[in-house]
Amino acid sequence: MIFRQLFDDVSSTYTYVLADEVCKQALVIDPVFSRARRDLALLDELGLELALVVDTHAHADHITAAWLLKQKTGCRIASAKAIGAKYVDDYLEDGQLFGVDGVRMKAIATPGHTDGCMSYVLEDQSMVFTGDALLIRGCGRSDFQQGNAHKLFESITQRLFALPDDCLVYPAHDYNGRNVSSIGEEKAFNARVGAGANETDFVEYMMAMKLPHPKLIDEAVPANLRSGCPQDGKLPEEPDWADIHLSYAGVPEVDHEWLEHHMGEVTVLDVRLDEEIKETPAAGVLIDVQIPLDQLRDRVAELPTDKPIVALCRSGRRSAMAVNILREKGFDRVASLSRGLLSVSGH
Incomplete structure (x- = not known):
């Protein structure tokens, strides 16, 4: 399998590209609007056809490139049915199988950061893409966008920690330069929910956090409920003097x-x-x-x-x-x- 982990240093977002080496169909998880040209360039250089874009949730810190990539490539868009975003082709529900030729995944509902959070695990359970539900040594916040610390504790401990210990964890964000963990590591070392923490430990921890309001939430969330489509419905301007x-x-x-x-x-x-x-x-x-x-x-x-x-x-x-x-x-x-x-x- 072809696998690439890409990073946006403005929002500290990870974007993931997965494709079968033979079929050459690709799916992209959590693309960032401002990085779409980079992602398309990588797909082109690797000879991949973008078939599916998948968002883990309606992000509050950046705008998804799902709609933009669909306009550029004709790919399909998938996200949680609970989000109800516009321009989505495949509304995913808990337990649903999806993917592209050669890359099959299962959707796991992991609410708590937001109601519409989904995690995506490869069919062989070797990798899981956890969005903002489970981060490396942390987790998504639960104080806005229908966040609920009790739900998040259940999502992590009952849904994600049920995966094999050697399943690699790839989150939507990291703010400290870490790029991959494992279920076993997070069970043992996660600062909020690992090492035998119970629900009271976790909920009290989360309630004591006093984080600033996300700077882009008022812009990002409405845009992400449109799958990243600008309000005017127009594509961003491209250089017009050449076939760049x-x-x-x-x-x-x-x-x-x-x-x-x-x-x-x-x-x-x-x-x-x-x-x-x-x-x-x-x-x-x-x-x-x-x-x-x-x-x-x-x-x-x-x-x-x-x-x-x-x-x-x-x-x-x-x-x-x-x-x-x-x-x-x-x-x-x-x-x-x-x-x-x-x-x-x-x-």
């Missing part, structure tokens, strides 16, 4: 075919060394400006500003850095030639 695709490394790129048909509309910047250019001319590509990468920061004033800039090099590695440098210097219409001159026949 974002690499998983975060670099905007164009391919050689696009550049070949739009050469006069952009400034082509070659960042190779002089000796490289003499040995291997950029056949079929009209170079407008040549500045070696190590000189670019000091020579950006030589670049015209009336057109977008496409940077290139031999492989696309140095031109990716050139794009980063140009963006630092205030150029916003920039891209790298994907795979550089290796993408051009004869190089």
Whole structure:
């Protein structure tokens, strides 16, 4: 199975990508709206087709990318029936099996943080995705959004702790750099509900917590009840000057075919060394400006500003850095030639 754990450092949210290596259909758990382009870039680079997006609950600290990913890929959206979110294709109930080709999961109702919290366990019980019900050495708060500490204690101790001790725990958030635990570890060491804590211990602990109100709750929850669809129902703006695709490394790129048909509309910047250019001319590509990468920061004033800039090099590695440098210097219409001159026949 292909498995990736992605992180949003603004909301401390983990997004998970799971796919079968043969079937190549992917499901994504808890995607973040502002990270959708990153997630799509990863799926593209791994050759995966996004078939299903699943949210563990209606998050209060970020907006889901479920609706956005559905618009981009045609995938289905799944979440708990108890949430009642719009644009959902598959409303999940406790015990329901779901998934994509080669990856099957079971939904476990784990309310307490919110009424609509769901955890998702792989069919072989090797991994469980616990949302905000069970965190690493902690748990979700229970003081808003129909939170209930008694329900949460039951969800954790009766539902999640019933899984095998070696089942790996992947939460929706972590604020201390931890990325995975296990059911056995949490039974033994969880600061709120582990080491034999009883319901009174847990409830009193949770009631004594005085946490600040989530900053984005008034914006995030209504948006998440629309599966992340903006109020105006419009997709976010994308670069319109080129057929840009974002690499998983975060670099905007164009391919050689696009550049070949739009050469006069952009400034082509070659960042190779002089000796490289003499040995291997950029056949079929009209170079407008040549500045070696190590000189670019000091020579950006030589670049015209009336057109977008496409940077290139031999492989696309140095031109990716050139794009980063140009963006630092205030150029916003920039891209790298994907795979550089290796993408051009004869190089």
